[in-house]
Amino acid sequence: MTKDLYFSKDHQLVRRAVADFIKKEINPYIDQWEEEGLTPLHDLFKKMGELGFLGLRYDTKYGGEGLDYWYELVFLEEIAKIRAGGVALAIMVQTNMATPAISDFGNEYLKKNYLEPALKGQMVSAIAVTESDAGSDVSALKTFAKKEGDHYILNGSKTFITNGTQADFLTLLARTSEDPGYHSFSLFIVPTDIKGFSVGKKLDKLGMRSSDTAELFFDNMKIPAQNLIGQEGEGFIQQMMQFQHERFSALPLAYGTAEAIMKETIGYLKQRVVFGKPLIKQQVIRHNLAQWASEIQALKQFTYHIVRMKTAGQDASKEVSMGKLLAAQLVQKVADGCLQYYGGSGLMNEMAISRFFRDSKLISVGGGADEVMKEIIAKLERY
Numbered sequence: 001m002t003k004d005l006y007f008s009k010d011h012q013l014v015r016r017a018v019a020d021f022i023k024k025e026i027n028p029y030i031d032q033w034e035e036e037g038l039t040p041l042h043d044l045f046k047k048m049g050e051l052g053f054l055g056l057r058y059d060t061k062y063g064g065e066g067l068d069y070w071y072e073l074v075f076l077e078e079i080a081k082i083r084a085g086g087v088a089l090a091i092m093v094q095t096n097m098a099t100p101a102i103s104d105f106g107n108e109y110l111k112k113n114y115l116e117p118a119l120k121g122q123m124v125s126a127i128a129v130t131e132s133d134a135g136s137d138v139s140a141l142k143t144f145a146k147k148e149g150d151h152y153i154l155n156g157s158k159t160f161i162t163n164g165t166q167a168d169f170l171t172l173l174a175r176t177s178e179d180p181g182y183h184s185f186s187l188f189i190v191p192t193d194i195k196g197f198s199v200g201k202k203l204d205k206l207g208m209r210s211s212d213t214a215e216l217f218f219d220n221m222k223i224p225a226q227n228l229i230g231q232e233g234e235g236f237i238q239q240m241m242q243f244q245h246e247r248f249s250a251l252p253l254a255y256g257t258a259e260a261i262m263k264e265t266i267g268y269l270k271q272r273v274v275f276g277k278p279l280i281k282q283q284v285i286r287h288n289l290a291q292w293a294s295e296i297q298a299l300k301q302f303t304y305h306i307v308r309m310k311t312a313g314q315d316a317s318k319e320v321s322m323g324k325l326l327a328a329q330l331v332q333k334v335a336d337g338c339l340q341y342y343g344g345s346g347l348m349n350e351m352a353i354s355r356f357f358r359d360s361k362l363i364s365v366g367g368g369a370d371e372v373m374k375e376i377i378a379k380l381e382r383y
């Protein structure tokens with residue numbers, strides 16, 4: 001057997017452990033969670049936290065495993081194979097979206113009281129940035145945190161927040177000054193058991209149905225000043241850096257899902273007989289599958305290049321934006337193309353391909369839409 005160029009035996013052990021966990025503890029319940037519009041995250045994260053899955057690359061001092069980015073990649077590649085994007089999304093919020101900023105910029109109190117319980121699966125987190133009038137343009141957000149003594153008084157609302165109905169704390173971006181410019185924002189840890197917090201409603205969505213998405217409201221919430229992440233006025237920059245972890249996770253999510261869709265579809269095409277022969281025998285279909293397999297492989301190798309950059313401590317913002325853009329487009333192309341080959345069956349909700357198709361749309365919109373990625377790339381390329 002040829003030696004794997006990227007992954008050691010230890011990486012493969014983690015890969016198998018995550019795959020086994022998904023097989024036993026997640027996939028059997030997917031249909032139920034999709035139906036209920038919610039994954040029971042406290043229960044699931046507790047089990048994942050006990051196995052060390054939620055903090056692979058985080059500091060051992062705060063409950064992490066202290067491993068390198070390749071382990072994180074192995075984990076994300078396996079999570080992408082969960083048969084519902086919604087469950088994968090909920091997990092990635094906990095590992096790649098709501099916790100990186102606490103680890104990178106948080107004080108000891110926040111690391112001990114929020115990061116550590118999140119990595120151990122004892123607390124569920126959410127990332128709260130988007131508002132009804134501030135999505136792609138993050139700087140348009142209005143939620144305000146006003147300093148009063150040793151507290152901040154938080155007022156405003158957020159929308160489309162993943163894990164929003166279950167979260168024990170939010171990593172939240174708020175204005176702390178009315179001044180124009182990017183130094184008027186700060187990141188906070190907002191515990192959801194403080195008076196003044198309310199969940200508006202769980203939103204009904206096209207895809208990612210097993211992930212709860214909610215509107216959240218903050219009415220004169222008294223947030224201790226020690227819940228400020230880093231320095232006041234640095235939140236916008238910190239969140240842009242946190243977005244890098246979120247956007248990176250979209251790459252393995254997309255190519256892992258695309259691979260799962262291809263595998264499932266090829267199985268179907270081998271047994272579906274049309275015009276007297278299995279559909280897989282149609283050259284045009286085989287050629288399209290070959291095209292998509294090539295594009296998936298190219299995206300995977302680009303992702304490995306990004307991991308090498310991250311491991312070497314290099315800034316991969318441009319490459320991550322390029323990768324997210326291509327990943328989002330590729331997974332939708334594969335989902336759409338494969339659904340076509342299922343004919344009418346593909347449109348039936350009971351079919352996995354129908355769920356894959358619905359779930360794949362989010363990557364082009366969430367965490368920075370395709371157009372936002374293009375703006376970043378054009379800026380970094382100095383066009």
Ligand SMILES: Cc1cc2nc3c(=O)[nH]c(=O)nc-3n(C[C@H](O)[C@H](O)[C@H](O)COP(=O)(O)OP(=O)(O)OC[C@H]3O[C@@H](n4cnc5c(N)ncnc54)[C@H](O)[C@@H]3O)c2cc1C
Pocket residue numbers: 093126127128129130132133134135136137159160161162163205208213362365366367368369370371372375
């Ligand atoms: C299922 C789901 C889960 C989500 N989870 C979270 C979460 O956990 N936390 C959170 O904070 N947010 C979350 N979001 C919000 C998500 O990040 C935003 O929807 C996204 O950033 C886009 O913002 P918007 O919806 O306000 O679209 P808008 O900003 O109104 O943009 C609409 C469209 O305009 C186009 N566009 C935008 N800017 C440009 C431009 N410069 N040039 C050309 N075209 C442009 C894009 O096509 C874009 O899709 C989630 C959204 C969904 C649907």
